[in-house]
Amino acid sequence: MSKSTSILFFARKTTKLKNGESPIFVRITIDGQRLDISLKRSIDSKHWDSKKGKCKGNTLKAKENNRYIQHMNEKILKLINDLEIQEELSCKNLKACLNQEKDEHSIIGIFKKHNERCEKRIGIDMAEGTVERYRTCLKHTQDFIKMQYHLHDLPLGKINHQFICDFEHYFRTERKCSTNTTFKYLKNFKKITNLALANEWMRTDPFAKIKFKMEKVDKEYLDDEELNKLMNKKFEIRRLEVIKDLYIFCCFTGLAFSDVKSLNQEHIVTGIDGNSWIKSKRQKTKIEFEVPLFDIPKAILAKYKNDPVCQIQQKLLPVPSNQKMNAYLKEIADLCGINKNLSTHSARHTFATTVTLGNNLNIKAISKMMGHTNTRMTENYARAGEKLISNEMNKIQGVYQYG
Structure with missing residues (x-):
C-alpha cells in the first residue's frame, strides 16, 4: 500500500462497562491519522492478549469475539484496498464506508421483520400454520449462518448462489x-429474498439458476379395513x-387440522336438505367449504358437547397441538396394528380417497367439500383405490364375449 496504514485491536482497560468488562475497539491509522471504532463487544481485561490483539482462552465468548475480530479485520483490509485503488483512502472515507455497511440490510433482520408482520396477520389473511413454517425457517437460517459463518447475521450482499447451494446441503x-x-x-x-429484491436491497437473485423439482410422494391414507379397525x-x-x-371426525368431514381446531358452533348450519352442515372458510386459503354432517361426525360432536376444554375454548372439539396429535397418532397406529405413518393430514387423504371417491362420490362435490378451487387439486388427494377400480371394471363385466 502506498499510504502508511495499520490496524490494531485493543481492549480499553481504562473504561469499564456495567458488566465490569472492558469494551473492544479497533484503531485504524492512515498516514498518522487515527480512527477508533467500537466493536460493540467486551471482555474481562485480564483475558485480553495485547500482543496478539485478541481474547485469550477457549471459552465460547472468547471464540465468538475472536471470530468477529477476524471478520472485521478482513472487512477493513478490503475497504482500505478498495479506497486506495480509487485513490480516496482516508480515515474519513473509511469511516463513511464502515457506517454505510453498518446500515446495510441483513438477511436475519429482514426475516425477523417479515415474521413480525405475519404474526399480526394471523386470523386475518394468514393461518397459524403458515406463520409457524416461517418461524421454523428463520431458526434454521440462524443455525446455518452460525454453523457456516460463525456469525449471527449476514449482509444481503453475502446471500448469493453459493449460499443457497450450501443452505440446501445443510x-x-x-x-x-x-x-x-x-x-x-x-x-x-x-420469499425473503424476493422481498429484498422488490425493495431493491439486493442486486441479483440468488435463486436465479436454481430450480425446485419436488418428488412425487404417495401420501398415507387408511383403506376401508384400516378405517373400520380404528373406529x-x-x-x-x-x-x-x-x-x-378427532382423527375419525376428520376422516368423515375432510377438515384439515387448522380447520377442525377452529371449529365452533357458528360453523354448524342447517342445509337446504334440512340436515346439519359445516360451513366455513379454510384457515389456510380462506376458500369457502361446506360438508354435510352425517351420523359418525355428529356422534363425535355430541360426545364432546360438555367437555370442559371445549367449554373454556368455546370450540366444538378438544383439539391439542398438531405436534401432540401427530405423536399420539403414531402410538394409536401401533396399537391398532396399522403399519402406516398416520398424521393429521392423512385423515384428509382418507376422506378424499376412501370415504368419498371410494364410494363413487362426484369429484366436483368432493372438491367443494374440501375447499379446493378446482378438481385438479382434489386429484392430488383422492387416488383411485382397489375398491374404486374394482367397481369401475365391473361395469364392463359381460360386455365382451370370448370364444
Whole structure:
C-alpha cells in the first residue's frame, strides 16, 4: 500500500462497562491519522492478549469475539484496498464506508421483520400454520449462518448462489431433510429474498439458476379395513380415545387440522336438505367449504358437547397441538396394528380417497367439500383405490364375449 496504514485491536482497560468488562475497539491509522471504532463487544481485561490483539482462552465468548475480530479485520483490509485503488483512502472515507455497511440490510433482520408482520396477520389473511413454517425457517437460517459463518447475521450482499447451494446441503445433511422438505424450506427463504429484491436491497437473485423439482410422494391414507379397525378400537387412556375421535371426525368431514381446531358452533348450519352442515372458510386459503354432517361426525360432536376444554375454548372439539396429535397418532397406529405413518393430514387423504371417491362420490362435490378451487387439486388427494377400480371394471363385466 502506498499510504502508511495499520490496524490494531485493543481492549480499553481504562473504561469499564456495567458488566465490569472492558469494551473492544479497533484503531485504524492512515498516514498518522487515527480512527477508533467500537466493536460493540467486551471482555474481562485480564483475558485480553495485547500482543496478539485478541481474547485469550477457549471459552465460547472468547471464540465468538475472536471470530468477529477476524471478520472485521478482513472487512477493513478490503475497504482500505478498495479506497486506495480509487485513490480516496482516508480515515474519513473509511469511516463513511464502515457506517454505510453498518446500515446495510441483513438477511436475519429482514426475516425477523417479515415474521413480525405475519404474526399480526394471523386470523386475518394468514393461518397459524403458515406463520409457524416461517418461524421454523428463520431458526434454521440462524443455525446455518452460525454453523457456516460463525456469525449471527449476514449482509444481503453475502446471500448469493453459493449460499443457497450450501443452505440446501445443510438441510439434506445436518437436518436430514427429504427433498420435498428441503425445497419447502428454501421456498420459504425465497420469499425473503424476493422481498429484498422488490425493495431493491439486493442486486441479483440468488435463486436465479436454481430450480425446485419436488418428488412425487404417495401420501398415507387408511383403506376401508384400516378405517373400520380404528373406529372399533376402544382405548382406556383418554388422550388416545380423544385423538382417535378427532382423527375419525376428520376422516368423515375432510377438515384439515387448522380447520377442525377452529371449529365452533357458528360453523354448524342447517342445509337446504334440512340436515346439519359445516360451513366455513379454510384457515389456510380462506376458500369457502361446506360438508354435510352425517351420523359418525355428529356422534363425535355430541360426545364432546360438555367437555370442559371445549367449554373454556368455546370450540366444538378438544383439539391439542398438531405436534401432540401427530405423536399420539403414531402410538394409536401401533396399537391398532396399522403399519402406516398416520398424521393429521392423512385423515384428509382418507376422506378424499376412501370415504368419498371410494364410494363413487362426484369429484366436483368432493372438491367443494374440501375447499379446493378446482378438481385438479382434489386429484392430488383422492387416488383411485382397489375398491374404486374394482367397481369401475365391473361395469364392463359381460360386455365382451370370448370364444
